[in-house]
Amino acid sequence: MKTGFIGLGSVGGKLAGSLLRNGIDLTVLDLDEGRVAEFAARGAQPGQSPAAMMRDCDVVITCLPSPAASDAVVTQLLPEMGPGKIWMEMSTTDADEVLRLGALVAETGGQAVECPVSGGCHRADTGNISIFAGGDRDSVERVFPLLKHLGRRILHTGPLGTASKLKVMTNYLATVNLLSLCEALTTMKAAGLDLAVTYEAIRASSGNSFVHETESQLILSGSRDVNFTMDLVQKDIGLFQKLADTHGVPLEISPLIIDIMSDGQARFGTRAQSDRIIERLEEATGLSILADGFPTELIDDEPEEEGYEITRGRA
CATH class of the missing domain: 3.40.50.720 (NAD(P)-binding Rossmann-like Domain)
Structure with a gap:
């Protein structure tokens, strides 16, 4: 063809x-x-x-x-x-x-x-x-x-x-996961846990996910460049919210993550990398969510x- x-x-x-x-x-x-x-x-x-x-x-x-x-x-x-x-x-x-x-x-x-x-x-x-x-x-x-x-x-x-419809649903789930991982990593840092150990604990547990095994590594390395920007996230989660509204589903988590990503865009720029959303919590706590030994880019081997x-x- x-x-x-x-x-x-x-x-x-x-x-x-x-x-x-x-x-x-x-x-x-x-x-x-x-x-x-x-x-x-x-x-x-x-x-x-x-x-x-x-x-x-x-x-x-x-x-x-x-x-x-x-x-x-x-x-x-x-x-x-x-x-x-x-x-x-x-x-x-x-x-x-x-x-x-x-x-x-x-x-x-x-x-x-x-x-x-x-x-x-x-x-x-x-x-x-x-x-x-x-x-x-x-x-x-x-x-x-x-x-x-x-x-x-x-x-x-x-x-x-x-x-x-399925694609915007999966991107919505990935965004929920990203934001929950940001909160989990920051809370463990505040509680005195080693972040490299925290990463392995999540990976070995029922809390593991594709987003954790990929994006958490970029957060911890400080790269925070997943090759996907906040404006694209906003488009996708907005389309999922529209789908729910059309079918009368009263979502509670979705409006909150739209607000969080909107705040991220206001702070870091519309085209900022989506993983920079962790920096909201770094700014709020004064903590550095970094660990040694993690890659700065993702490579499919x-x-x-x-x-x-x-x-x-x-x-």
């Missing part, structure tokens, strides 16, 4: 790199011309415009920072869409927008699939990230040859819109393997 990729940011650039590394005929486009030039030097074709890419490619993938950005790009794709053409949305976005844009794609005779990813930028870089695929079965199977290079574990979540579909009950 001749493939276009629009959006070479923190996640998109790594996903596009997996396609290029695995020999996919790839055309790329980004507002940052330097990123496009880097991919061209590695063998990708530079895209001229979204419309031209849709005209020349079988599939165009978007991985963009907001629903508004996706809308702007898909609007340019639509005149060149038709039977045999696929729009593949890999952004973390609003399920209602995916459904709206997907309906416009269907009117042209084209197909739409949403494929948000989960597992961290370090796993996106190695093709070992997990993918939620939403759309009709035929459409998902058509893009599976791409999905198996983009990610390790691929879950068909159901009709269009289901993957986006699992060997790259071809992706496969998972189903309920299968690891």
Whole structure:
């Protein structure tokens, strides 16, 4: 499949790199011309415009920072869409927008699939990230040859819109976990515990999690650069809150974490790394939540393997 990729940011650039590394005929486009030039030097074709890419490619993938950005790009794709053409949305976005844009794609005779990813930028870089695929079965199977290079574990979540709902849910849970870990680490420091021992205690216990094994290390090393910024967190947890509001679910924790992240943005900047949220507690307590021996960046050391579909009950 001749493939276009629009959006070479923190996640998109790594996903596009997996396609290029695995020999996919790839055309790329980004507002940052330097990123496009880097991919061209590695063998990708530079895209001229979204419309031209849709005209020349079988599939165009978007991985963009907001629903508004996706809308702007898909609007340019639509005149060149038709039977045999696929729009593949890999952004973390609003399920209602995916459904709206997907309906416009269907009117042209084209197909739409949403494929948000989960597992961290370090796993996106190695093709070992997990993918939620939403759309009709035929459409998902058509893009599976791409999905198996983009990610390790691929879950068909159901009709269009289901993957986006699940993705914002998982990002909400990750944010709750991050904030609770910040409180746990700070409280243990205040109580006189060694933070390296605290890290191991959490990892060996029922309190362990993916977020702890990754982001806690970056907090303790002082790097606090998880390659994910506070504005993106706010977008995702805001979309989860919108979903709950739409369905009349009276959430209590969600509004609180939105307030905490808003305060973090006010203190450290809208585009501050999300792990810097620990610094609110450092400022409040005068404690330094650091420990020796932790990495300053996350590296996925699992060997790259071809992706496969998972189903309920299968690891």
